[in-house]
Amino acid sequence: MTTLVVASLSTREVGRRRAALILVIALPFWFYLVRRDLTGQSIRMLTLGIGWAISTLTLFVVNASRGVDPRLRLTGASVVSIIGGRLLAMTGLGVALALGYWTLVAIDQDVLHLWAAALTMLVSALVAAPLGSLIGALLPRELEGALALLSVVAVQMLADPAGLTAKLMPFWSAREIGTYAVDGGSLDLVWRGLAHMGVTWLICVGGTLAVFQWRLRLARYPEP
Amino acid sequence: MTPRPWLHGFLDLCLLAMLRERADYGYGLSQRLAAAGVAEVPGGTLYPALLRLEEQGLATPSWGPSESGPRRKYYAITGAGLDVLEQQAGDWRRFRDGVDSLLSAVPHE
Amino acid sequence: MSDWPSAFEAELLRLGVQPGRARRLADETSQQAAESAATPGDVFGPAHLYARHLMAELNAPAAATTRTRFEAGPVLLSLTGVGKKYRRQTVFQDVNLTVRGGEVAAIVGANGCGKSTLLRICAGLTRPTSGEVRRVRRVGLVPQDGGTAGWLTAEEHFTLFGAAAGMVPGRARSTGVHLATRLAWRPGRKQRAQQMSGGTRQKLNLVLGELHAPDLLLLDEPYQGFDQGAYLDFWQQVFAWRDAGRAIVVVTHLLHDLQNVDHVLDLGER
Structure with a gap:
């Protein structure tokens, strides 16, 4: 109940930040446009763009509610319902963004496995929200958080896909599934990608909740 | 004349006492207060106090004509008003006697 | 004319x-x-x-002279020997305070003596380094500033905080609007917190602090930006809470406020 109210109000909040929202929606589009001539590159960049956009937006949403959260806790809300509500809202937004861009790709490109292209974007969006919230939880200031996310995305973009570094990056799963969608090959790519996503998601969600459980903890005083 | 902070606590009491004597309207009450030597009460203090008495059911208003100018709002004291008046008058006397006993040593001019 | x-x-x-x-x-x-x-x-x-x-x-109450002071109720907050240190630096130590239902306590002291920290300790958001705190479960905190979401309207805040307290949205909203009226404020339907004046935002803050009917209210100079009328409304509201048997702890720097409170804790003196 509380989770749903937090989620719906967070969605409204984000919806009112018109300029930021437009920039976030547009960001993956620029990524896509630059290599539109190459199906594989454009989809990979688009996917990464979705991940970056949603994680940055989540980072800002989490940071913006720093003043409200302790009061909600005092009023009686649990950490899981507060943070869970925000993650739900941002994940929903990410899924909507992913579906929108998938439609664009379906129309604009000739993709081998269209369903896998949808999956890669969804996976990117699903990982992005908790990643943004984890970074927001660890780095309380927005600028630091945004720079950290920039580093993650840059390393992800530049690392050798076969190397260990790339595998440790949060959006590696999307890359694997994206490769299957564009180039085909074994379905193992998809399974590996999903497994990677599952682990990353659990780490980010668990980490976020752990940090906020600690930060929003209330002293338990005995009754007088 | 009474310093204003003193009056603040006792204005309601004075108004109820005057209304017990007879129903009256705002301007009439302010003249009676001044004539009694209690205070020149500005309208901005008097009317809110009357309105408050009305809303608390201690006084009840009725509209009456005037020989000149607009109709007037007359206030009459209610049963509840009489009760409050009685209680406050008792409080006031105790307070006054206490202050008097403390001041008895102060020389009079 | x-x-x-x-x-x-x-x-x-x-x-x-x-x-x-x-x-x-x-x-x-x-x-x-x-x-x-x-x-x-x-x-x-x-x-x-x-x-x-x-x-x-x-x-205002019927007659200031005969305002009935209610019997002080049960203890709702007690601090015994409470102290706070940040690393080596002692902010305050050995603070004692007992507030009962129907009482108002004021925390005063110079800037930086830890008034807000003490209030956060009372709330349970910060832990004391030493001493013991006991308090009732239901507590409302009104911070000095912040504590609202800039992009949400007043009614959305009511819904949000109401949900946190387990109230259904409709009831949370009507309760919030009702409490706002007592501060002579009618929340605009479309106005977001960031568009409100400082005083109005503080009224929102106050309403959010009492939306869930807490037994203990902790107020951190909550009247910043209030004009004279709102300031009077605020104190009347404090006394209404008090007369309803609640306990109020208010951080203040205005000596004027102290004449009507039951306890004054001067943190600067220690």
Whole structure:
């Protein structure tokens, strides 16, 4: 109940930040446009763009509610319902963004496995929200958080896909599934990608909740 | 004349006492207060106090004509008003006697 | 001159008075001025100031002299030997305070002596380094600033905080609007917190602090940005809570506030 109210109000909040929202929606589009001539590159960049956009937006949403959260806790809300509500809202937004861009790709490109292209974007969006919230939880200031996310995305973009570094990056799963969608090959790519996503998601969600459980903890005083 | 902070606590009491004597309207009450030597009460203090008495059911208003100018709002004291008046008058006397006993040593001019 | 009643009426409406009542009060006020054959402006001063004064007066208890002080209730907050250190630096130590239902306690002291920290300790958001705190479960905190979400409207805040307290949205909203009226504030439907004036945002903060009917209210200089009328409304509200048997702890730096409180804790003295 509380989770749903937090989620719906967070969605409204984000919806009112018109300029930021437009920039976030547009960001993956620029990524896509630059290599539109190459199906594989454009989809990979688009996917990464979705991940970056949603994680940055989540980072800002989490940071913006720093003043409200302790009061909600005092009023009686649990950490899981507060943070869970925000993650739900941002994940929903990410899924909507992913579906929108998938439609664009379906129309604009000739993709081998269209369903896998949808999956890669969804996976990117699903990982992005908790990643943004984890970074927001660890780095309380927005600028630091945004720079950290920039580093993650840059390393992800530049690392050798076969190397260990790339595998440790949060959006590696999307890359694997994206490769299957564009180039085909074994379905193992998809399974590996999903497994990677599952682990990353659990780490980010668990980490976020752990940090906020600690930060929003209330002293338990005995009754007088 | 009474310093204003003193009056603040006792204005309601004075108004109820005057209304017990007879129903009256705002301007009439302010003249009676001044004539009694209690205070020149500005309208901005008097009317809110009357309105408050009305809303608390201690006084009840009725509209009456005037020989000149607009109709007037007359206030009459209610049963509840009489009760409050009685209680406050008792409080006031105790307070006054206490202050008097403390001041008895102060020389009079 | 004819502007005065309409300006007065408009201000009453802004303060949350019902339209019919505002009209009646405006009419009567003009008539009362006519009784003494003067213009309303001469008798009552500027319309908007008189409107606030009138509202504050009408909300005041019947007679200041006989205001019944309720018996102090059970202890709702007690601090025993509470101290706080950040690393080596002692912010304060050995603070003792007991507040019962029906009492108001004020925490005073110079800037930086830890008033807000002590309040956060009372809330449970910060842990004391030493000493013991006991308090009732239901507590409301009104911070000095912040504590609201800039992009949400007042009613959305009511919904959010109500949900945190387990209230359904409709009831949370109506409760919030009702509590706002007592501070002479009618929340705008579309106005977001970031568009509110500082004083209005503090009213929102106050309402959010008491939305879930806490037994103990912790207020950190909650009247920043209040004008005179709102300031009076605020204290009247504090006394209304007190008379309803709640306990209030308020951080303040205005000596003027101290005459009506039951306990004064001076943190700067230690």
